[in-house]
Amino acid sequence: MKQHIQTLKHLLSTKDDKALKQHYLTSNEAENIVQLAYLFQQGMSELSTYDFYQQLATEFIEIKSFPIALIAQMKTREALSFFTLALQLKDNFKLTDHMQRNALHYYFQGNQQVASEVQFNYLRSMMLFESNDTLRDALCQRDQHNLTPIEAYLQCNENFNDLATHEFNALLALIEIQSKQQAVETANYISTIKAVGKLCREQALSISTDLQRLVLIAIYFSKPIKDVVRDMH
Incomplete structure (x- = not known):
């Protein structure tokens, strides 16, 4: 597992919203795509967490931009x-x-x-x-x-x-x-x-x-x- 995803998982476990957003901001676009895909997979795997992961993905995109490769x-x-x-x-x-x-x-x-x-x-x-x-x-x-x-x-x-x-x-x-x-x-x-x-x-x-x-x-x-x-x- 790539380091940026390991970091994302760790920050999700600590529920550190500020650190999560900073991590996303400092990652490159290719890493952002993988990070957003991870949030999507997590949201799809458990209905009770869907809204949380969808909102987090939306906030990530809002503070940076919608990755072109995601289209x-x-x-x-x-x-x-x-x-x-x-x-x-x-x-x-x-x-x-x-x-x-x-x-x-x-x-x-x-x-x-x-x-x-x-x-x-x-x-x-x-x-x-x-x-x-x-x-x-x-x-x-x-x-x-x-x-x-x-x-x-x-x-x-x-x-x-x-x-x-x-x-x-x-x-x-x-x-x-x-x-x-x-x-x-x-x-x-x-x-x-x-x-x-x-x-x-x-x-x-x-x-x-x-x-x-x-x-x-x-x-x-x-x-x-x-x-x-x-x-x-």
Whole structure:
């Protein structure tokens, strides 16, 4: 175990808040990533301590900054939920990495090692019940491939299981929110159907009007579903 983590564990046991923060401040970004990952793992392992570790991680990020390398780790609902408070600080939802991707890009694209389900309703609820202009703006940001987070979901998410009705409706609401901020980039239609067609073939999925992802692509790009199916063949 690295010395900086041993020190973190010791300071956690002494409950020395000032020393904990000083240790985090004097650690480099790579060490900060590991330290935050440790707090996340501890919080996930015991429900009764979740709030403590989440708040401590938020305070660490507040006194320094949101580590750029941490953005790409927001691939699961557990990670996004744990770091939501930190992402709401200082416009961190709009913070981007070297690929011009924000946390929503990675969350919507999902974890390609496991079939991850995106909780669109969680984000929609945040927009409805909180003043969250930063989250709305993040929804409209484009990465280096000119994709918004929703387009990253449509094009790259490898989980083709149907969304539950409330999640489907929440995604439609997010699409509407985005459309009110900026026009859909119609040029992304071709790259989307090519990418999704490749994923379908890799997973031996039938390309038909019954596939929910194709329905969403049709809605998003204002195309008849039959045209989407035809264009993918």
